[in-house]
Amino acid sequence: MINFLKLSPSQAEELEELVRLLAEVFEEPFAGQRPTGYWHDLLAGENLLAWVALHDGMVVGGLTAFRLPDLKSGRDMLYLYDLAVLPAFQRQGIATTLVQQLIAWGKETGYQEVFVQADVEDDHALAFYRALGGMETEVKHFGFPL
Numbered sequence: 001m002i003n004f005l006k007l008s009p010s011q012a013e014e015l016e017e018l019v020r021l022l023a024e025v026f027e028e029p030f031a032g033q034r035p036t037g038y039w040h041d042l043l044a045g046e047n048l049l050a051w052v053a054l055h056d057g058m059v060v061g062g063l064t065a066f067r068l069p070d071l072k073s074g075r076d077m078l079y080l081y082d083l084a085v086l087p088a089f090q091r092q093g094i095a096t097t098l099v100q101q102l103i104a105w106g107k108e109t110g111y112q113e114v115f116v117q118a119d120v121e122d123d124h125a126l127a128f129y130r131a132l133g134g135m136e137t138e139v140k141h142f143g144f145p146l
Contacts, residue, residue, distance in 0.1 A: 002060070002094060004101055007050040012039035014052050017059040025084035049078070051101055053085065053094045061085035061094045065102055065114070075112035078102065083116075099132055117141060 007015055016039050023030040042048045046067060053061035063083040069076050080102060085094045099114075106114050116134070118125040130136065 001055070002089075002092070002097075003054045004097055005052050005054060006101070006105065007043055007052060009040050009044040012037075012043060014054075014059055015039045015043055015050055018050060018052050018062040018064070021059055021062065021086060022064075022082050022084050025086065026082075049102070049105075051098050053089070053098060055089065060089040061098060063095075063098045063102060067111075070112060073112060075110065077112050078106050078114045080114055080116035095128065096132065 005011070005014070007018075016034075020030050022028075043050065049065045049067065051063050052059045061084060064081045066079045066081055067076055068079050080099065083095055083098060085092075103114050116129060118129055120126075126136075
């Protein structure tokens with residue numbers, strides 16, 4: 001059975017597990033240990049939100065999102081930053097449920113919109129967000145490496 005959980009500051013270990021899972025699924029290096037209290041402080045702050053999917057207490061999927069203020073409307077937006085599920089648990093509706101929970105939470109708490117970026121060549125992600133009813137917008141993303 002899969003349990004879904006919006007993380008609170010007391011669940012810093014689960015956030016670290018989620019970040020390790022994201023690195024594994026995206027085949028990126030994990031940057032290593034953080035200072036004591038780092039994960040707790042992220043969850044206690046105003047900007048980061050995280051949900052996890054747990055199977056027998058183990059994080060098998062999750063998402064991170066950020067609160068973005070909209071200075072014009074006064075109604076903030078949510079930016080879905082990362083979403084991943086371990087391969088052995090994919091195709092079970094976990095990612096769909098995670099996104100639906102973020103959207104429901106955003107509606108309940110008065111946010112204007114949830115948005116997410118997907119690479120143009122990532123056909124799987126594009127199909128996934130389309131199937132969830134996401135409204136597609138053509139934009140160009142610019143980065144300025146520091």
